[in-house]
Each structure stands twice: as structure tokens, then as C-alpha cells.
Amino acid sequence: MTPQPYRILVTGSRDWNQMDIVHGALATACFQNVPAVIVHGACPSGADAIASWWVRGHRIIGLTEERHPADWRPGGRFDRAAGFRRNAHMVALGADVCLAFIRNGSNGASHTAALAEQAGIEVRRWTA
Structure with missing residues (x-):
């Protein structure tokens, strides 16, 4: 039986710019619990974009990305x-953990x- 992936929900401000914090949080959450799926809102800037970039930059077996863009129009x-x-x-x-990167009370x-x-x-x- 294949284990269910560890679901990591990333939420964050559109203007979050501290890449090292997002990268560190994802590395800590992922490497302890592979396979993992990174779930985020697909915002083209801020924490979502940083998380997406991090996933694409890591070729870890079982690491995937689940994007949920909002239908604004x-x-x-x-x-x-x-x-x-x-x-x-x-x-x-559902998620196993939520990583929240909040700038200016987003x-x-x-x-x-x-x-x-x-x-x-x-x-x-x-x-x-």
C-alpha cells in the first residue's frame, strides 16, 4: 500500500519576500515526511510563488505541487x-500542516x- 502524501498547505502574503524563511520551513516540513504535496493558492508573487519555485527547484521523489488559483473574474x-x-x-x-507567512496582517x-x-x-x- 502506498502511503498518502504529507500535505503541506502554504498560505502567505502577496508581498512576502523572505525566501529563506519559506525555503527553510518547506525543507523542515518536507524532508521529515516524504512523499509530500505542497498546496498553495498559485499567486504569482509572495509566499505562493516562493513555494512554487522551491518545489520546482527540488527533484525529490514524491514531492509534488497542488495549485489552487482563485477565480477572480x-x-x-x-x-x-x-x-x-x-x-x-x-x-x-485537508492538510497535515499549514505554513503561514503573514506580512502586514494579510x-x-x-x-x-x-x-x-x-x-x-x-x-x-x-x-x-
């Missing part, structure tokens, strides 16, 4: 709640971390 109209719905969906899919990352805690998921926070 369903039907062509801007939807302010799209990110919050996406975050709730990622938490509902509403989205704080929301995701709070939802993860409510779901019984261990949350590790870094703030800037």
Missing part, C-alpha cells in the same frame, strides 16, 4: 470574495491560518 466581473472561497476550499481538502493569509486551526490542522506562523 467569474463571468467577467471582479469577485472580491474569490480568494477567501479558494482558501476555504484548500483547507477543506487578511487572506490570516483567514486561511484561522480556518486551518479551526479544522484541527497544525499551523506554523511567521510574521513580518
Whole structure:
């Protein structure tokens, strides 16, 4: 029987720029629990982008990436709640740990971390 991958949910501010902190957190979480899947919101900047770059840079057997971009413009109209719905969906899919990189009190990352805690998921926070 193949073990289920260790699910690491990454949430973070769009303007998070401390690559070394994200890299270190992922390395600690992943190398103890392979195979692993890194789950994130596919934001093109900040913590999501750093996590995605980290996954692509590591050729570890069993390491995969699961991207969940928000649908900001369903039907062509801007939807302010799209990110919050996406975050709730990622938490509902389950994770073993949530790594939260929160800069300037980011509403989205704080929301995701709070939802993860409510779901019984261990949350590790870094703030800037």
C-alpha cells in the first residue's frame, strides 16, 4: 500500500519576500515526511510563488505541487470574495500542516491560518 502524501498547505502574503524563511520551513516540513504535496493558492508573487519555485527547484521523489488559483473574474466581473472561497476550499481538502507567512496582517493569509486551526490542522506562523 502506498502511503498518502504529507500535505503541506502554504498560505502567505502577496508581498512576502523572505525566501529563506519559506525555503527553510518547506525543507523542515518536507524532508521529515516524504512523499509530500505542497498546496498553495498559485499567486504569482509572495509566499505562493516562493513555494512554487522551491518545489520546482527540488527533484525529490514524491514531492509534488497542488495549485489552487482563485477565480477572480467569474463571468467577467471582479469577485472580491474569490480568494477567501479558494482558501476555504484548500483547507477543506485537508492538510497535515499549514505554513503561514503573514506580512502586514494579510487578511487572506490570516483567514486561511484561522480556518486551518479551526479544522484541527497544525499551523506554523511567521510574521513580518
